[in-house]
Amino acid sequence: MAEIRRFPFLSHLRSESNAYVVRTRNGQAVARGRGLAFWFRPLTHSVAELPLDDREFAFVAHGRSKDFQEVTVQGAVAWRLGDPDRAAERLDFNIDLATGAPKARPLEQIETLVGGLAEQVVQRAVALHPVHALLGEALQATQQGIASAIQDHPAIVALGVEVVGVRVGDIKPSPEVEKALQTPTRERIQQSADEAKFARRAQAVDKERAIAENELSNRIELAKREADLIERRGQNVRREAVEAAEAARIESEAEAARNALAAETEAEKVRRIALARAEGERARLAIYETLEPKVILALAAQELAKKLNRIDHLNLSPEALGPMLQELLSAGTKRLGG
Incomplete structure (x- = not known):
C-alpha cells in the first residue's frame, strides 16, 4: 500500500x-x-x-x-x-x-x-x-x-x-460413487488376502503333513529295527539253545560212552573175577574129588564149626545124617579095635 x-x-x-x-x-x-x-x-x-x-x-x-x-x-x-x-x-x-x-x-x-x-x-x-x-x-x-x-x-x-x-x-x-468404485478393488484385495491366507494355511497343512509323514516314517523305521533286533535276539537265543542242546547231547553221549566203557570194564573185571573164582572152585572141586568122603565130611564139619556163631538153624535130612553117623561109628570102632 x-x-x-x-x-x-x-x-x-x-x-x-x-x-x-x-x-x-x-x-x-x-x-x-x-x-x-x-x-x-x-x-x-x-x-x-x-x-x-x-x-x-x-x-x-x-x-x-x-x-x-x-x-x-x-x-x-x-x-x-x-x-x-x-x-x-x-x-x-x-x-x-x-x-x-x-x-x-x-x-x-x-x-x-x-x-x-x-x-x-x-x-x-x-x-x-x-x-x-x-x-x-x-x-x-x-x-x-x-x-x-x-x-x-x-x-x-x-x-x-x-x-x-x-x-x-x-x-x-461423490462419497457413494467412490465407495462403489472402491468395492471391486477392496474385494480383489480381500480376495488376494484370503488367497494368501489360504495359501499359508495350505502350506502349514503341507508342513504338518510332511512332519507327520516324517514321524510315521521314523516310527516305521524304528519298528522295523526293533523287529530286526527281536528277530536277531531270537536267532541268538535259538542258536544258543541249539548249541547248548548240541553240547548237552555231546556231553551226554560222552557220559554214556564213559559209562558204557566203565560198565564194560567193570563187567570184564567181574567176568574175570568170576572166571578166576570158577577156576578156583573147579580146582577145589577137583581136589575134593580125590579125597575120601570122610575127609570131605571132616572138612565140612570144620567149615561148619567156623560159622556156628552165624548159624541160627541147621536142618539135616536123614539121608545126609545117616551116612555121616555110619561113618562116625565106623571110625570110632576102628579106633577102639586098634
Missing part, C-alpha cells in the same frame, strides 16, 4: 517497488511506473496502485462426468498482472488519497473471474470421460487440459492477467 503524507494544499505519495502506480490529473495519465514517488494536489489528481507480485488462488470446481456422476476438482491458479495498464483500464485500482487504501476490491474480482472460468473449464473437461476413466487413465490428460484452458482463456488475457501456473489436484467423485 502506498504511503501518503498530507500537507496544506499538497500531498506526497511514495509507493513500493512491487507496485505499479498510474498518476492521473484532470482525467489524463501524467505518470505511470513502478515504485514512483511524487507530489500531487488531491483536488486535481487521482492515483491507481496495482500490485505486481505473484498471487495464488485456490479453487474447488464441481462437474459431471460422461456417465452423469458428480465429481470435484481442486486446484490452484498462480497469477500476476502482466499488463498493468490494461488492468487499470478494465478494473478500479484507485486508492484513497488520504489513507492510501484501495477504494474497491479489484483483486477479488479477478479471483472471482478466475474461479468462474475454472468451474466452466472443469465442467467441460470432466464431461468428456466416464468417472472411472477420470480416476484412471484419463486423469493426467484431464488435469493438463484444465490447466491449459485456464491459462489461455481470452477473458483472463483481456484483463491483463498473466497466468503463471495452474495446479490441478485429484479428481474426487
Whole structure:
C-alpha cells in the first residue's frame, strides 16, 4: 500500500517497488511506473496502485462426468498482472488519497473471474470421460487440459492477467460413487488376502503333513529295527539253545560212552573175577574129588564149626545124617579095635 503524507494544499505519495502506480490529473495519465514517488494536489489528481507480485488462488470446481456422476476438482491458479495498464483500464485500482487504501476490491474480482472460468473449464473437461476413466487413465490428460484452458482463456488475457501456473489436484467423485468404485478393488484385495491366507494355511497343512509323514516314517523305521533286533535276539537265543542242546547231547553221549566203557570194564573185571573164582572152585572141586568122603565130611564139619556163631538153624535130612553117623561109628570102632 502506498504511503501518503498530507500537507496544506499538497500531498506526497511514495509507493513500493512491487507496485505499479498510474498518476492521473484532470482525467489524463501524467505518470505511470513502478515504485514512483511524487507530489500531487488531491483536488486535481487521482492515483491507481496495482500490485505486481505473484498471487495464488485456490479453487474447488464441481462437474459431471460422461456417465452423469458428480465429481470435484481442486486446484490452484498462480497469477500476476502482466499488463498493468490494461488492468487499470478494465478494473478500479484507485486508492484513497488520504489513507492510501484501495477504494474497491479489484483483486477479488479477478479471483472471482478466475474461479468462474475454472468451474466452466472443469465442467467441460470432466464431461468428456466416464468417472472411472477420470480416476484412471484419463486423469493426467484431464488435469493438463484444465490447466491449459485456464491459462489461455481470452477473458483472463483481456484483463491483463498473466497466468503463471495452474495446479490441478485429484479428481474426487461423490462419497457413494467412490465407495462403489472402491468395492471391486477392496474385494480383489480381500480376495488376494484370503488367497494368501489360504495359501499359508495350505502350506502349514503341507508342513504338518510332511512332519507327520516324517514321524510315521521314523516310527516305521524304528519298528522295523526293533523287529530286526527281536528277530536277531531270537536267532541268538535259538542258536544258543541249539548249541547248548548240541553240547548237552555231546556231553551226554560222552557220559554214556564213559559209562558204557566203565560198565564194560567193570563187567570184564567181574567176568574175570568170576572166571578166576570158577577156576578156583573147579580146582577145589577137583581136589575134593580125590579125597575120601570122610575127609570131605571132616572138612565140612570144620567149615561148619567156623560159622556156628552165624548159624541160627541147621536142618539135616536123614539121608545126609545117616551116612555121616555110619561113618562116625565106623571110625570110632576102628579106633577102639586098634
